[in-house]
Amino acid sequence: MNENAPFFSNKLISWYLENKRELPWRxxxxxYFIWLSEIMLQxxxxxxxxPYxxxxxxxxxxxFDLAAASEAEVLKLWQGLGYYSRARNLHTTxxxxxxxxxxxxxxxxKDLVALKGVGDYTASAIASICFSLPHAVVDxxxxxxxxxxxxxxxxxxVSKGIKDFKVLAQKLLEESNPGTYNQAIMEFGARFCVPQNPECSRxxxxxECVAYNNGSVKEIPVKLKKVKVKKRFFNYLVFLSPDNTTQLIQRTQKGIWQQLYEFPLVETEKEVSLDVLKKETGFKTLVAGIQLQSVVLYKEDSVIHKLSxxxxxxxxxxxxxSEVKKNRVPISEIRDYPVPVLIQNFISEFSAFTN
DNA sequence: AAAGCGGGGCC
DNA sequence: GGCCCAGCTTT
Known part of the structure; x- marks a missing residue:
């Protein structure tokens, strides 16, 4: 047991009891409720x-109600929260x-961490909060x-950091009340020891804070290398037929938005004109055997949808x-399909869908 | 060990 | 524009 542990945890828990927010899962x-909240908050x-x-x-x-739902229902309710594998794993579990x-x-x-979508953090949170087991969370x-x-x-x-912090967190854990301690340190980080401009003076x-007394608060914690952002160019084909149907396709491939729906997509290397688009293999495949009456760009400027x-x-x-042949969806039923925010934003502002 | 996976808020 | 958020899974 770390000799600092009682000092650290006592102060933290006192602060927590004075300053905690009333949250619906507290x-x-x-x-069931703790698990739900923890998955959502990853x-x-x-x-x-x-709101979710x-x-x-x-x-x-x-x-049982969650288990009885369809995956599409679960994804529809999850729509907008991101990291959709969480919703699929939630349903599986x-x-x-x-x-x-x-x-x-x-x-x-052990049994918790074996659940799909539950890793060390979530298993520790549920074990400590629900079952008073001595597992420290590291978020x-x-x-x-x-x-x-x-x-x-x-x-x-990096793996050494992940391991070292877990060991330290475990040493500091207040074992007589692990659930409260775990929530206390997280709440303190979320509300006081914030990433930018924490009010260290109070x-x-x-x-005793080493970083504050060093003047290194801005540099700590140390995190290596940021992700490089890749640019992609999406051309969605929004079919419109006289019988008020369009086409939606479910994304089943690896990558973003698995199992969500979208309009037929032609991805290109860069922004393309209509003439170039029409020569794309993907475009030709999607319109094969269909009578094209017109193809009109909805807006000249691209929407730049930013993922991390x-x-x-x-x-x-x-x-x-004249007719949508495959994956027909009546315009009145579009709202039932789980779609990415990018698609939802278009649906919400496109007059042919809203009228 | 590193990459991939959303969307939003804040500076 | 960059950073971060009650992380996990796959490669």
């Missing part, structure tokens, strides 16, 4: 996840718990707080046809 130890701010937590708990009050475990949630770290907040207070400059995104750790690792330069081409 005040329950039901693992790489996601509380403010962004909150309300939607999911209302629509699926129990794990719900079915496993409901139908294989008869609704009894796993209650050990982005914990990295930041520990790195600064203890002056650790090992990069947080911090509870200002006397890709910038999608996107244009929508309105393709009037």
């Amino acid at each position: 005040g329950t130890k039901d693992p 790489q996601t701010r509380v403010a962004q996840g909150m 937590y309300f939607k999911f708990t209302e629509t699926f009050p129990t794990v 719900a079915k496993y718990i409901a139908y294989e475990l008869n609704g009894r949630f796993p209650s050990t770290y 982005g907040n914990v990295y930041r707080v520990l790195a600064r207070v203890f002056g650790i400059t090992t990069p947080i995104n 911090c509870i750790f200002k006397d 690792h890709q910038h999608l330069y996107t244009r929508f081409w309105i393709v009037s046809v």
Whole structure:
């Protein structure tokens, strides 16, 4: 046991009890609700996840309700939250718990971490909050707080850093109340020891924080190399036929937006004119056997949809046809399909769909 | 060990 | 424009 542990955890927990937010998943130890909230909050701010937590708990009050839903329903409810593999894994795990475990949630770290979509962080969170098991969480907040207070400059995104921080976090864990301690350190990182411009001068750790007393708060935690952003050029073909149908295709390939729907897509190396687009193999395949009445660019300027690792330069081409042959979707039913935000934004502003 | 995976908020 | 967010999975 680290000799600093009681000092550190006592201060943290005192701060937490005075400063914690009332969040909808606080005040329950039901693992279904804690699990739901933890999956939603992976790489996601509380403010962004909150509305989804309300939607999911209302629509699926129990794990059986979630298990009984279709994947498309789950994805539709998840739409806009991003990292859609979380939703697919959530659904897979719900079915496993409901139908294989008869609704009894796993209650050990080992069994929790074996669930799809549940890694070390989430298993530790559920184990500590729901079952009072002594597993320390290490999320982005914990990295930041520990790195600064203890002056650790090992990069947080290399294996040595990941291992070292986990060991330290585990030493500092208040074992008589691991759930409260874990939430306390995360809340402290989220609300006080924030990434930019923390108010160190009135911090509870200002006397002992190594980074503050070093003047190195801005440089800590150390994180290696940022991702290089790739540019891609998307041309969506928005078919319109007289019977008020269009075409939507489900993305089943590897990559972004798996299992979500989109308009037929022609990806090109750069922004293209209509003449060039018409010569693309992908375009020819998509319109094969179809009577084209007109192809009109919706807007000249590309929409630049930014993902963390890709910038999608996107244009929508309105393709009037006499008949949609494949993957027909009545315009009135588009709203039932889970789609990326990029597509939803277009649907919401395109008059032929909104009228 | 490194890459891939969303969307949004803040500076 | 860059950084980060209650990370996990695949390669």
